[in-house]
Amino acid sequence: xxQLQESGPGLVKPSETLSLTCTVSGDSIxxxxxxxxxxxxxKGLEWIGFMHSRGSTKDNPSLKxxxxxxxxxxxxxxxxxxSSVTAADTAVYYCARHLDVDTALDSFDYWGQGTLVTxxx
Amino acid sequence: xxxxxxxxxxxxxxxxERVTITxxxxxxxxxxxxxxxQKPGKxxxxxxxxxxxxxxxxxxxxxxxxxxxxxxxxxxSLQPEDFATYYCQQLKSYPxxxxxxxxxxxx
Numbered sequence: 001x002x003q004l005q006e007s008g009p010g011l012v013k014p015s016e017t018l019s020l021t022c023t024v025s026g027d028s029i030x031x032x033x034x035x036x037x038x039x040x041x042x043k044g045l046e047w048i049g050f051m052h053s054r055g056s057t058k059d060n061p062s063l064k065x066x067x068x069x070x071x072x073x074x075x076x077x078x079x080x081x082x083s084s085v086t087a088a089d090t091a092v093y094y095c096a097r098h099l100d101v102d103t104a105l106d107s108f109d110y111w112g113q114g115t116l117v118t119x120x121x
Numbered sequence: 122x123x124x125x126x127x128x129x130x131x132x133x134x135x136x137x138e139r140v141t142i143t144x145x146x147x148x149x150x151x152x153x154x155x156x157x158x159q160k161p162g163k164x165x166x167x168x169x170x171x172x173x174x175x176x177x178x179x180x181x182x183x184x185x186x187x188x189x190x191x192x193x194x195x196x197x198s199l200q201p202e203d204f205a206t207y208y209c210q211q212l213k214s215y216p217x218x219x220x221x222x223x224x225x226x227x228x
Binding site: 035044045046047058060061062094096099105106107108109111112113114 | 153155157163164165166167170176208210212213214215216217218219220221222
């Protein structure tokens with residue numbers, strides 16, 4: 001059974017960098033694309049970006065190049081850094097696996113439970 | 122970006138009813154559409170992909186249809202565990218976008 005678990009600080013100060021890690025168990029991180037999605041409290045879902053262990057990444061232009069994604073295959077983890085955060089970045093952040101092997105534009109079949117990150121001084 | 126709208130944004134229904142939710146895309150997306158169910162405090166759950174393919178393990182009372190710009194999610198015989206918010210998602214082009222959601226509540 002594939003499981004994803006987000007981890008990272010729950011509180012980040014404005015203008016600082018938000019850092020999250022997603023640890024994958026039950027599957028190798030190597031064959032799939034993996035995405036980050038966020039959801040502000042009481043609002044809808046926003047795709048942040050995806051990455052693949054081969055190094056390809058793509059992020060949502062709405063984030064104005066503030067998102068950086070990376071992978072650590074030795075730990076079966078992938079990470080998100082979001083720079084220059086503001087209160088508007090307060091959200092539950094989810095990591096998720098793409099449905100099909102090696103498919104970038106894809107739906108998400110496995111999700112982490114989500115982690116709330118609050119941006120506040 | 123491809124914009125998705127959903128209607129209604131909220132609906133109240135009874136157990137056993139048939140429910141239909143519509144998702145419209147701002148431009149044609151062929152069948153590159155997925156549907157998710159989200160319950161409070163939980164991650165979204167994939168129900169339907171490629172507009173009409175039922176994800177493994179999802180009850181057959183859920184079905185999806187449509188192509189191009191108009192899509193529907195139908196729940197036949199609504200069950201108590203189906204009360205949730207439903208989102209559509211387009212996978213035709215970047216950035217991937219989601220609809221604003223439809224909350225299904227108990228009448």
